Amino acid sequence: MNDNTIAAFRRGYRMQWEAAQDSHVVLYPEGMAKLNETAVAILELVDGKQDIAAIIATLDARFPEAGGVGADVKEFLQSAYEQKWIQFREPA
Numbered sequence: 001m002n003d004n005t006i007a008a009f010r011r012g013y014r015m016q017w018e019a020a021q022d023s024h025v026v027l028y029p030e031g032m033a034k035l036n037e038t039a040v041a042i043l044e045l046v047d048g049k050q051d052i053a054a055i056i057a058t059l060d061a062r063f064p065e066a067g068g069v070g071a072d073v074k075e076f077l078q079s080a081y082e083q084k085w086i087q088f089r090e091p092a
Contacts (some may be wrong), residue, residue, distance in 0.1 A: 001052065005088045007077055008048030013085050015043045026085050033083070042076055046086055052077065 009015070010028075015035070018025045024040045025032040035043065041062070045055045055077075056070045063069060080086045 001074065001078060001081070001088055003053035003056075004051050004091055006048060006051050006091055007046045007055070007081075007086050007088055009046060010084060010087050015040070028085065033085075038072075039076065042073055043080070043085075046077075051091060 013026060013028045015024055015026050017023075018027075018032070018034075021032075021034055024035045024043075026035060026043070041059060042055065045058055050058075052074065056073050059069045059073060060066075077086065081088060
């Protein structure tokens with residue numbers, strides 16, 4: 001994964017609001033995972049079009065008081081990839 005890598009949800013995986021859980025979740029064939037606010041802020045930008053640099057820039061602008069979120073975003077995306085929620089591809 002580098003700044004030009006594009007992240008997208010894997011086929012069969014999606015994020016949505018789940019009223020019964022009173023939170024956003026990632027739904028996938030084997031179940032679901034409840035998300036915290038930070039995960040939602042990142043995953044709502046995972047659209048298969050934006051690269052990692054654009055996601056980080058958006059979040060840096062949205063949360064300037066954080067003083068830069070790049071390392072945390074990359075760490076979370078790597079974890080989401082390892083859990084098979086998302087996949088990475090290089091730009092065309």
